[in-house]
Amino acid sequence: MIKIGNIELPDFPLLLAPMEDVSDPPFRALCKEQGADLVYTEFVSSEGLIRNAAKSVMKLDIYEKERPVGIQIFGANLDSMLQTIDIVEKSNPDIIDINFGCPVKKVVSKGAGAGILKDICLMEQLTAEMVKRTNLPVTVKTRLGWDHDSIKIVEVAERLQDVGCKAIAIHGRTRAQMYKGEADWKPIAEVKNNPRMHIPVFGNGDVDSPEKAMLMRDSYGLDGCMIGRATIGNPWFFKQVKHFFETGEHLPPVSLAERVEAARRHLQMAIDWKGEKLGVFETRRHYTNYFKGIPHFKEYRMKMVTSDYAKDVFAAFDEVEDKFSDFQFA
Numbered sequence: 001m002i003k004i005g006n007i008e009l010p011d012f013p014l015l016l017a018p019m020e021d022v023s024d025p026p027f028r029a030l031c032k033e034q035g036a037d038l039v040y041t042e043f044v045s046s047e048g049l050i051r052n053a054a055k056s057v058m059k060l061d062i063y064e065k066e067r068p069v070g071i072q073i074f075g076a077n078l079d080s081m082l083q084t085i086d087i088v089e090k091s092n093p094d095i096i097d098i099n100f101g102c103p104v105k106k107v108v109s110k111g112a113g114a115g116i117l118k119d120i121c122l123m124e125q126l127t128a129e130m131v132k133r134t135n136l137p138v139t140v141k142t143r144l145g146w147d148h149d150s151i152k153i154v155e156v157a158e159r160l161q162d163v164g165c166k167a168i169a170i171h172g173r174t175r176a177q178m179y180k181g182e183a184d185w186k187p188i189a190e191v192k193n194n195p196r197m198h199i200p201v202f203g204n205g206d207v208d209s210p211e212k213a214m215l216m217r218d219s220y221g222l223d224g225c226m227i228g229r230a231t232i233g234n235p236w237f238f239k240q241v242k243h244f245f246e247t248g249e250h251l252p253p254v255s256l257a258e259r260v261e262a263a264r265r266h267l268q269m270a271i272d273w274k275g276e277k278l279g280v281f282e283t284r285r286h287y288t289n290y291f292k293g294i295p296h297f298k299e300y301r302m303k304m305v306t307s308d309y310a311k312d313v314f315a316a317f318d319e320v321e322d323k324f325s326d327f328q329f330a
């Protein structure tokens with residue numbers, strides 16, 4: 001069993017990575033149903049929350065059925081981050097996660113996200129103060145370092161642990177790499193193998209098959225696996241990995257009927273959550289992913305993403321189900 005504070009997770013838990021514009025409550029709920037052991041919100045701006053910006057506040061919504069869930073926040077200003085804790089606690093998450101890994105310029109230029117990897121003392125101080133401010137477990141998601149020459153992830157992880165961080169998820173790339181090249185899990189294994197390390201160390205980066213998840217578990221000895229891109233349009237990935245762990249066999253490809261059903265449920269949950277107008281709008285970005293591989297899908301996608309009314313989108317789902325009932329996904 002793996003513990004994050006008092007939260008108990010099974011051995012080698014599978015975590016849904018925080019993903020902007022992807023990890024919304026309906027998607028997280030679908031991933032949970034398919035075997036995700038812990039899910040995270042997309043990152044939420046501390047400055048946005050303090051300004052009470054509707055877009056940021058909405059990201060704090062969670063469903064009971066998706067627990068345990070971590071709300072991920074980012075920022076570089078200590079006062080703002082502490083105020084943010086008070087706001088986030090009202091949503092009653094199970095975990096507060098700090099984003100020390102976002103590589104995008106507009107975030108790092110303010111010293112937030114991966115920008116903080118240039119100032120390990122501030123990273124440590126922010127974590128320490130946030131831990132003191134809340135009774136919830138505080139976890140960190142970060143990258144290997146700012147660039148290849150400045151990787152100090154073993155020291156960083158130990159310092160964060162020593163100030164009370166309860167788990168660390170590490171993306172095996174530096175900020176300089178952005179998403180280029182391959183994720184390197186060796187430095188993550190070094191963090192795990194540090195005899196002083198006792199909090200869970202989760203690996204992240206490029207897990208896109210059950211075999212790779214198994215490699216992370218068996219060859220790198222990590223405590224769990226955080227999965228991002230492989231789950232986009234594919235919440236079934238968690239079930240596929242778990243099935244492979246249990247049987248050594250692959251599940252058959254997900255059928256069109258299951259995909260249509262997931263898209264329907266995603267839309268319905270979004271409507272119940274935000275109302276028809278916003279629910280229809282916010283769910284549009286997911287359709288390409290659910291139906292990836294269908295030939296000449298554009299015509300149907302256009303119907304799904306240009307309509308303002310749920311009934312038209314549901315009708316487009318029915319049409320896809322009808323038209324492509326024989327289509328075999330890879």
Ligand SMILES: Cc1cc2nc3c(=O)[nH]c(=O)nc-3n(C[C@H](O)[C@H](O)[C@H](O)COP(=O)(O)O)c2cc1C
Pocket residue numbers: 017018019020021022041042043072099101102141171204205206207226227228229230
């Ligand atoms: C569309 C997208 C949005 C992302 N948003 C976030 C985010 O909000 N917070 C975060 O910590 N990482 C974010 N990431 C990074 C992922 O959590 C993860 O670290 C990265 O994709 C590598 O894992 P993967 O190879 O399993 O996708 C995002 C990645 C993608 C593809």
